[in-house]
Amino acid sequence: MTLLVATTNPGKIREILPLLAGTRARVVTLADLPPMAEPEETGATFWENARLKALAYARASGLLTVAEDSGLTIDALGGEPGVRSARFVRPDATYPERFDEIFRRLRDIPGAPHTARFVTALAVADGPSLVFESETRMEGVLAPAAAGGHGFGYDPIFLYPPFGKTTGELTIGEKAAVSHRARAFRDLRRALFAA
Numbered sequence: 001m002t003l004l005v006a007t008t009n010p011g012k013i014r015e016i017l018p019l020l021a022g023t024r025a026r027v028v029t030l031a032d033l034p035p036m037a038e039p040e041e042t043g044a045t046f047w048e049n050a051r052l053k054a055l056a057y058a059r060a061s062g063l064l065t066v067a068e069d070s071g072l073t074i075d076a077l078g079g080e081p082g083v084r085s086a087r088f089v090r091p092d093a094t095y096p097e098r099f100d101e102i103f104r105r106l107r108d109i110p111g112a113p114h115t116a117r118f119v120t121a122l123a124v125a126d127g128p129s130l131v132f133e134s135e136t137r138m139e140g141v142l143a144p145a146a147a148g149g150h151g152f153g154y155d156p157i158f159l160y161p162p163f164g165k166t167t168g169e170l171t172i173g174e175k176a177a178v179s180h181r182a183r184a185f186r187d188l189r190r191a192l193f194a195a
Contacts, residue, residue: 002026003192004033006057006067011152012181019176019185023193028063036060046070046083046121051130058125066188070120070181072154074102074142076109085154099146099157106142113141116158118167122184124192134187138180140167151175 003025005016013029020027030036039056043049046069053067071085081088081098088098106114117137124132138160146156148168156168160178167175176182 002028002063004057004061004063004065005029006053006065015181016185019182023189033061043083046119049083050121050123054123054125058127064124064126066122066124068120068122068184070118072116072118072158074114074116076111076114077105095153116140116142118158118180120180120184122188124188132188132191134184136180136183138178
């Protein structure tokens with residue numbers, strides 16, 4: 001069995017591939033295949049985007065395909081950046097620019113520390129059919145300032161209270177034990193590989 005992990009995000013690939021190690025699947029990424037048209041993420045929810053990507057890449061590649069859509073939701077911002085996490089502010093914004101905009105918007109909103117969560121919706125498609133789905137969350141709060149050089153994306157501003165650190169300060173092992181993405185891929189392993 002070959003399983004396509006349908007992402008080009010290097011941070012996600014670094015996290016996902018070890019989570020699938022030891023399964024009976026040969027795991028490939030989009031970088032291992034001829035170029036394919038990237039589907040436009042038009043969904044209004046993480047679920048819709050995960051399904052859209054899984055189905056599109058399964059059709060294009062002919063392979064069993066896993067895709068996920070994930071992001072940061074901040075309660076005080078009405079759930080933003082949410083499904084637009086990778087495009088928040090503008091598509092080519094740097095993460096420090098996105099952090100600055102989040103902190104600017106939160107400056108006058110009472111209730112700090114502001115509750116937030118990482119969400120992952122994961123979908124597996126085989127041809128035209130969805131064969132597995134999972135949604136996982138990681139609850140936390142916004143850190144008062146960015147901290148940590150590990151991880152990627154919004155990790156430096158997401159404080160995970162049980163560890164008292166941002167996810168940008170967690171080791172690879174600590175993050176893999178608790179993260180939303182790691183839990184979603186453990187769900188996938190159990191469902192598809194009984195491992």
